[in-house]
Amino acid sequence: MTTQRTIELPQPNMESGNMLVNIGPQHPATHGVLRLLCELDGETVIKIDPDIGYLHSSFEKLGEYRTWNQIIPLTDRMDYLAPLMYNCVYVMAVEKLMGLEVTERCKIVRVLCMEMERIFSHLLWLGTTAIDVGAFTPFLYAFQERERIYKLHEAFTGARITTSATRVGGMMADLPEGWTDQLKDFVYTFPDTLDEIENLLTRNGIHLGRTQGIGCIPADEAINAGFTGPNLRASGVDYDLRKDRPYYDYESYEFDVPVGTKGDCYDRYLVRMEEMRQSLKILDQALARLPDGRINVDDPRVSLPSKTDCMNDMESMIHHFKIVTEGIRVPPGDCYFAVEGSKGELGMYVVSDGGEKPIRWRVRPPSFVNLSVLPQLAEGHQVSDLIMINASLDIVLGEIDR
Amino acid sequence: MPISTKIMERPEAVETSYLRAALKGMKITLKHMLNPKKVTQQYPEVETRLHPRWRGTHRMEVHADGRPKCVACGLCPTVCPANCIRLVGGEDDQGNRYPVVYEIDEFRCIFCGMCQEVCPVEAIHVGQDFENAEYTRERFVYDLDRLMNQDHPTTLLWDPADPLSE
Ligand code: SF4
Ligand code: SF4
Numbered sequence: 001m002t003t004q005r006t007i008e009l010p011q012p013n014m015e016s017g018n019m020l021v022n023i024g025p026q027h028p029a030t031h032g033v034l035r036l037l038c039e040l041d042g043e044t045v046i047k048i049d050p051d052i053g054y055l056h057s058s059f060e061k062l063g064e065y066r067t068w069n070q071i072i073p074l075t076d077r078m079d080y081l082a083p084l085m086y087n088c089v090y091v092m093a094v095e096k097l098m099g100l101e102v103t104e105r106c107k108i109v110r111v112l113c114m115e116m117e118r119i120f121s122h123l124l125w126l127g128t129t130a131i132d133v134g135a136f137t138p139f140l141y142a143f144q145e146r147e148r149i150y151k152l153h154e155a156f157t158g159a160r161i162t163t164s165a166t167r168v169g170g171m172m173a174d175l176p177e178g179w180t181d182q183l184k185d186f187v188y189t190f191p192d193t194l195d196e197i198e199n200l201l202t203r204n205g206i207h208l209g210r211t212q213g214i215g216c217i218p219a220d221e222a223i224n225a226g227f228t229g230p231n232l233r234a235s236g237v238d239y240d241l242r243k244d245r246p247y248y249d250y251e252s253y254e255f256d257v258p259v260g261t262k263g264d265c266y267d268r269y270l271v272r273m274e275e276m277r278q279s280l281k282i283l284d285q286a287l288a289r290l291p292d293g294r295i296n297v298d299d300p301r302v303s304l305p306s307k308t309d310c311m312n313d314m315e316s317m318i319h320h321f322k323i324v325t326e327g328i329r330v331p332p333g334d335c336y337f338a339v340e341g342s343k344g345e346l347g348m349y350v351v352s353d354g355g356e357k358p359i360r361w362r363v364r365p366p367s368f369v370n371l372s373v374l375p376q377l378a379e380g381h382q383v384s385d386l387i388m389i390n391a392s393l394d395i396v397l398g399e400i401d402r
Numbered sequence: 403m404p405i406s407t408k409i410m411e412r413p414e415a416v417e418t419s420y421l422r423a424a425l426k427g428m429k430i431t432l433k434h435m436l437n438p439k440k441v442t443q444q445y446p447e448v449e450t451r452l453h454p455r456w457r458g459t460h461r462m463e464v465h466a467d468g469r470p471k472c473v474a475c476g477l478c479p480t481v482c483p484a485n486c487i488r489l490v491g492g493e494d495d496q497g498n499r500y501p502v503v504y505e506i507d508e509f510r511c512i513f514c515g516m517c518q519e520v521c522p523v524e525a526i527h528v529g530q531d532f533e534n535a536e537y538t539r540e541r542f543v544y545d546l547d548r549l550m551n552q553d554h555p556t557t558l559l560w561d562p563a564d565p566l567s568e
Contacts, residue, residue: 066483069516070516071483073483137431141434147441154455155455158456158528158557159457159513162512162513172515173559199426202413204423204427205419205420205423206420208413212412242405253404254404256406257407258407258409259408266412270412311523320520320522321475324477
């Protein structure tokens with residue numbers, strides 16, 4: 001039996017003479033298809049209701065009708081600002097559930113991918129946030145650098161955003177020739193651009209005026225709100241999954257975890273700028289460690305035989321058909337795996353009943369949690385600060401709505 | 403401990419005039435104006451170079467005698483996450499299987515490349531092409547003839563001649 005239910009949107013109290021302003025859903029400053037219902041008293045924000053769901057694609061439900069490997073293309077559409085990171089986390093969760101140990105080379109390649117994506121995502125954040133406070137130039141410089149990472153994506157995976165580059169047990173393909181040199185070149189030259197952007201923003205009076213003391217959240221409140229990632233660290237809590245719950249040998253890399261002191265927009269800016277530099281450090285170390293050898297595991301449960309084998313050898317051919325038509329079988333159970341994503345703790349929870357499809361797939365979305373604090377942060381600020389606060393939280397709507 | 407915590411220093415809020423801040427920024431942007439390095443792509447006039455691994459419009463490989471290489475095994479419609487391949491298999495008088503109908507809806511396709519990854523006879527390929535705009539939706543459903551007559555190079559992602567990606 002189906003029952004009909006009307007969902008009522010919260011209505012602001014209009015009797016006080018306040019004004020209701022609708023920002024979004026189609027507004028460039030909301031960084032996606034986000035609608036903010038604002039109750040304003042003149043220029044001052046009294047109350048905000050973020051209204052989400054305009055980008056809802058029911059990825060999690062779709063995933064229940066896809067085999068384990070077919071879900072991978074869904075993950076990169078979730079956060080199109082750091083696609084490879086989502087690809088990696090998902091397969092890492094499935095591998096954990098299967099008890100599958102990937103090869104050393106694959107581990108390092110995934111570390112490379114994830115740190116590259118951190119820079120990729122922070123650069124977009126940097127550019128768009130700078131635009132929101134009226135600085136157009138950093139946007140152009142940031143996007144020039146992003147273009148280089150797009151090129152790296154394209155060279156490695158064959159697509160610029162929709163990478164779908166991982167497979168359970170490895171990657172879709174090994175790194176192409178010359179890719180590491182290209183990445184090295186990026187690692188060595190990118191700091192110049194970063195310095196330039198810092199020159200433009202870090203001590204710029206206009207930027208300071210727009211960000212310092214705006215949207216402060218103290219450490220205890222940030223923890224209560226469920227903040228993770230750069231937003232939490234800006235409030236002075238040095239919580240970083242790479243340090244506190246290391247995966248993929250992160251504990252053996254040498255890098256700093258930047259933390260802020262006040263937890264305002266400016267601290268969030270400082271922390272992200274430093275994180276990009278630290279990611280470069282990790283990239284540099286990982287590139288030096290990159291071993292030769294196989295990238296995909298040699299495990300008959302997950303790995304496809306090579307095409308040459310497939311054409312010459314009946315056994316391999318049958319194996320190939322079995323894996324493709326039946327899909328990978330994951331033992332029954334559930335597992336949660338989280339990494340330090342570019343926007344916070346990014347976790348994947350998968351439940352298997354032993355079949356070729358998950359019976360539940362759930363994402364722990366950092367942006368969603370970060371957005372939930374926006375009403376609290378923006379209350380009492382001006383409308384123009386609301387835009388800045390919203391930008392400084394670094395949200396991506398694809399992942400919020402899923 | 404190789405991982406340490408770094409507390410970010412905040413510069414004191416200095417009272418600067420906005421004009422000076424703007425001029426300082428101007429100095430950096432002007433330097434860029436004189437930089438001879440050009441980054442804008444003049445796309446329609448100058449053709450973009452795609453990377454050899456680009457996953458784009460499909461192409462069906464053909465035998466020397468003009469038959470499609472596809473053996474209608476049904477793996478690609480099974481693996482396709484977007485369910486956009488329609489295949490009806492048949493058998494000719496020598497017992498060879500061939501596709502009677504093979505259609506790819508390029509509109510639904512998400513260019514993941516999994517069809518090429520699983521094809522056991524290397525028949526279907528994604529290719530290095532992206533300029534496939536059309537005026538009607540129907541035109542996006544590529545039938546077998548159209549797939550066989552594509553002439554762009556195919557992707558090198560799963561190229562058996564390239565040992566790195568095998
Ligand atoms: S590229 Fe992916 S979505 Fe497109 S036809 Fe092949 S398997 Fe289907
Ligand atoms: S996988 Fe290859 S051989 Fe099999 S149906 Fe698809 S194109 Fe034909």
